[in-house]
Amino acid sequence: MYEIIINYCNNIKEGKIYIEPNKLNIKYGINGTGKTTVARAIKLSGNNNELQTLKSFFTDAPASVSVKPIFNKILVFDEEFVNQVVFRKDEVIENSFEVFLKTPNYDEKKEQLDKHLQSLRDTMNADKEIIDLKESLIKINDKFKRTNKGHLINSGALKSLLSKQNLYNIPRELEDYRTFFDNEDINIPWIDWRNSGDTYDISDNCPYCSEKIDAPKHTKQKEVFKRTYTKSDSKNLKEVLELLESIKLYIKADKYDELIQYVKTDTSPDIIKAIVEKLTTEFDLLISRFNAINEFGMKKIVIADITNLDEQINAMEFPKILFEIFGGEKIENIFERINNKVASLRKEAIILKREMGELKGLLQATIIESQNDINEFLKTAGISYELEIQAEDETNSRTILKQCFNGSKSDVSNIRSHLSWGEKNAFSLILFMYYSNFQGPDLIILDDPISSFDSNKKFAILHRMFKKNIGKKDVSFAAKSVLLLTHDFEPIIDFVVIGKISPDSVTASYIWNDDGNVYEKAINSNVDVKLVLTENKEIAKNAEINIISRIAALRKCCELNGYEEHWSYTYEILSCLIHGDEIRRKICSDKFECMPVDEIDRVQLSSQK
Numbered sequence: 001m002y003e004i005i006i007n008y009c010n011n012i013k014e015g016k017i018y019i020e021p022n023k024l025n026i027k028y029g030i031n032g033t034g035k036t037t038v039a040r041a042i043k044l045s046g047n048n049n050e051l052q053t054l055k056s057f058f059t060d061a062p063a064s065v066s067v068k069p070i071f072n073k074i075l076v077f078d079e080e081f082v083n084q085v086v087f088r089k090d091e092v093i094e095n096s097f098e099v100f101l102k103t104p105n106y107d108e109k110k111e112q113l114d115k116h117l118q119s120l121r122d123t124m125n126a127d128k129e130i131i132d133l134k135e136s137l138i139k140i141n142d143k144f145k146r147t148n149k150g151h152l153i154n155s156g157a158l159k160s161l162l163s164k165q166n167l168y169n170i171p172r173e174l175e176d177y178r179t180f181f182d183n184e185d186i187n188i189p190w191i192d193w194r195n196s197g198d199t200y201d202i203s204d205n206c207p208y209c210s211e212k213i214d215a216p217k218h219t220k221q222k223e224v225f226k227r228t229y230t231k232s233d234s235k236n237l238k239e240v241l242e243l244l245e246s247i248k249l250y251i252k253a254d255k256y257d258e259l260i261q262y263v264k265t266d267t268s269p270d271i272i273k274a275i276v277e278k279l280t281t282e283f284d285l286l287i288s289r290f291n292a293i294n295e296f297g298m299k300k301i302v303i304a305d306i307t308n309l310d311e312q313i314n315a316m317e318f319p320k321i322l323f324e325i326f327g328g329e330k331i332e333n334i335f336e337r338i339n340n341k342v343a344s345l346r347k348e349a350i351i352l353k354r355e356m357g358e359l360k361g362l363l364q365a366t367i368i369e370s371q372n373d374i375n376e377f378l379k380t381a382g383i384s385y386e387l388e389i390q391a392e393d394e395t396n397s398r399t400i401l402k403q404c405f406n407g408s409k410s411d412v413s414n415i416r417s418h419l420s421w422g423e424k425n426a427f428s429l430i431l432f433m434y435y436s437n438f439q440g441p442d443l444i445i446l447d448d449p450i451s452s453f454d455s456n457k458k459f460a461i462l463h464r465m466f467k468k469n470i471g472k473k474d475v476s477f478a479a480k481s482v483l484l485l486t487h488d489f490e491p492i493i494d495f496v497v498i499g500k501i502s503p504d505s506v507t508a509s510y511i512w513n514d515d516g517n518v519y520e521k522a523i524n525s526n527v528d529v530k531l532v533l534t535e536n537k538e539i540a541k542n543a544e545i546n547i548i549s550r551i552a553a554l555r556k557c558c559e560l561n562g563y564e565e566h567w568s569y570t571y572e573i574l575s576c577l578i579h580g581d582e583i584r585r586k587i588c589s590d591k592f593e594c595m596p597v598d599e600i601d602r603v604q605l606s607s608q609k
Contacts, residue, residue, distance in 0.1 A: 015518025035485035092399035160237035252327040
């Protein structure tokens, strides 16, 4: 049992109500009791700042709500839900896949399906050699800039490789500096330092040692050095060659030696560029296949992928014939490990396809069941619209509203402006039921949800929401903790008095506001509730009540009995008495017939009983 105490919220100074778990808790009260305040106060009970928006004006005391034990999650059906969750632009409700289709059965089958996809990804994550190779390839590949169409740009690493003269192929004029170029520990910072000294080269004296220098030779060296070497180009070249060195064992020996030899000697740029283009093409191929494996394992394949499954598996294979530069024992061992996994997955693809087909069948069955349930509800509520659920899988689903007119159906855009207030309210109720099923709250609050409907629609709506095995069988409020705040007595009549749901599933009470204090009294259907017919019969028979009231009550009994048998004559006699007319039966306007004496006697005998 939950105890809720509300203090200083709007027109409630103090109020205490109780909610029984896993039941429909009906709280009946007239307008002005504070039912909406109760709903909002419970909803905001975990947020004191928001709760203060309900603070009463007749006191300085802060608004407060005590809920014992606490509800971890509360959902309220109110105007806020109608205005913010449903009918957003052309979409009936957001998260439509989760709301309508994500059933426990679907989750179970999807989990089984996803287990088939972990093997390759686990291989990628567990194999350090593959991880290191992939990282090195990415680092090298990133050094080469490309156009939008994928062509290499002659800058950065490529520019450094294409240069005829570099750290390894030193111009004749700079041969004096070979010692510095060959020293890999200092050559890059030395180049930067050497270029920086030119700023101070303003005379025939050396800017580094102040001694006289051979001016023509020095000038020539300075021009060649400035034209040939920059810190960035030299650094790029050194880093690229070091990175290539790190993957040397994965490249065919002759291809590796050929590339390095070309870079370090005076080789035509066209030759070097052709080799680099082949090399980067194979980089892209390796990286794309490593990524395909990783993404395939991570994304948990969805139903829409079923037609592309073979294509995705082929994209993870490493055929040796595709590689001209990469080769050798180490890379071929990696290819073999991965290709064996791919071959196993290809065999499992047959099982995957069958399971995915079954899952798709389950999805379509759930769509049909949900659509039929909702559309039957809308039809019962007199709403000439239908819901259409369009879904491929979790990543691709939406809900469409269609207007039905003379047998034709048309898509509805800007839904909110097309539905009347009553249509939105009724439609929102069943959407809220599905939404609640998806959210899994501890408490569901319905704030006067049916006040705008006639009696027949009220029953149909409540019947669908709380009756088990109606509509989509796993979606209802049955056996859930629900607080129904209402000024309609019909729910109590249908569910408590007549017993259209199990007595163990519902409780009802009357709440009233007495000068700011809200009280609650349980409703005993045997004592507190009487049928109108029973009440009128008792009034008609009670000699202590004035005769006019008794006659009116007896006449009402005639109406409630449908004017059948002797009740019809009783009604005629009472009407004549009320109007002071001769006792006779009215046929039509200004036409009467005498009433048989035996009928009058029978009426008198029945009334005495």
